[in-house]
Amino acid sequence: MTLHPDALLAGPRGRRLCLEVLLGEKGRRGVEDAAAAVSWAARPLAENPGTFLVIGSDTSAFVEPQVSPADAAAAAALGRLRATAVTGAVLDTALAVAVDLAAYWQPPYGEDVLLATDEMHPVLEPVAAAIAASTLAEWWTSPVDHAAQATVCSETPRPPAAHPVVVLARWRDDIAAEEHSFATEFAGRDVSGTWWSTPPTGLPRTTRVRGTTGPAGLTLVEDSLGWESARVEPVRAPHGDVIEIDGPETWAALCRRHPLPVTASRRYVWSMTTGREGAWVQPDWAAFAREAVGVHLSVAGYLTTAGRAIDVGDLGASVLAGWGPDETFWFEVAPTVGPAESWVIDPHGDERRWRRS
Known part of the structure; x- marks a missing residue:
């Protein structure tokens, strides 16, 4: 592309x-x-x-x-x-x-x-x-780099992860429960709710390692909290097909292929950020997990798609939100393949540059 x-x-x-x-x-x-x-x-x-x-x-x-x-x-x-x-x-x-x-x-x-x-x-x-x-x-x-993937953990340690199959099933149930709650309890009132459209965050999540600068996930973080230290763990990417999101057309196609209605929970937040009113959907990642081992958002896909109201025809529209550029969510276990490394912000630089501790 x-x-x-x-x-x-x-x-x-x-x-x-x-x-x-x-x-x-x-x-x-x-x-x-x-x-x-x-x-x-x-x-x-x-x-x-x-x-x-x-x-x-x-x-x-x-x-x-x-x-x-x-x-x-x-x-x-x-x-x-x-x-x-x-x-x-x-x-x-x-x-x-x-x-x-x-x-x-x-x-x-x-x-x-x-x-x-x-x-x-x-x-x-x-x-x-x-x-x-x-x-x-x-x-x-470029598509996902299978040979150089790593997770980035913030200053707050992550809890032990459940198996991806369990995480996806629980996520699908939680989405349905959230939609029901917003539709019945709030009934169209302007109440802020979930705004992201990513797969569940409990899945393995990685970005590529770019030489001495480390994983892209160190610097390419939406609404970052100013972390000054992080733990980087290299992982072995699962073998198999990875869904590539390279632009708004691909995102719209995913929404049409396996649509997940999220109008009740996203109506208020997505209308604020895009100015659009109407029905909303996002991809059903639990369905896509039966077809691929993961989903990757390229940097170009992020820059051309994130934050827009993407038309999906009779289904309404969708927003790609909450992803980081070059981020891959894995639908299968992605085991670590080396020791964890500590990274910190260089205190002597004018810009926020990361280096190995």
Whole structure:
């Protein structure tokens, strides 16, 4: 599969990646002004923009800037940064930030609303083209790497895992019970509930190991909690077919093949994050577990699909939410094949870089 710029710009995470690449070279001329212009333009677009506190002896002199996509101030400031080079350091950091800022249980951030406007498309388009053409992003479209998989455990140890067959059966029952509870107890009231559409988290879950930088799961974490240490365990990937999610079309096909209705529990949260009202479904992972040994979400699949309302015809729509890029959920046991390693955030770096302890 080839990563196309238009596909990258169709997804909120892909657009955020492009913004972070533009703003990635700290200290470069114009970056600070562009970041400020984006911040002020995004502020009125956020549902909960917050409150400014102005500290000083003469606060009456402060006037909040009025910036909007219509006057193109933010677009113009970003447009002057087009010459930035897509380096490995900038791309890795931009991807990590774009993933970290994903939030599917609330309305989108003002920046994400801003990036979806027509005024921003010409600014982001050359950045998306540069990213798609970069050899540094080639692995983003690749399938699961069976030979180099590892789990990442946070600072809180995981409880002992049950067998995947048990986990999947329990998950399917829990989904049905949750749907019934929301449909009867809340009866359409706006109550926040489950927002993710992943297989059950009790399954083995891995990402590929990328040389000395470690597993992708160390840095590519949605809504991270600022972990500064982690345990990495190499695993042996189960042998067999793995379902590959490489874009919205594949996600829609999975939903149509084995649909699992989740309208009652997801109605409120998914309508907040996408703006769409109506019926919702997600793939029934318990059904897919009878056909494959796992399911893998490529980085390209994540950037082009996550957080969008994906149309699935008469069934309604769906949202890919809660996954990490390059993450694989295994429907079978994935045993460890080596000693666990301790990884920590390098305290001497300007960016959040992981290293072996």
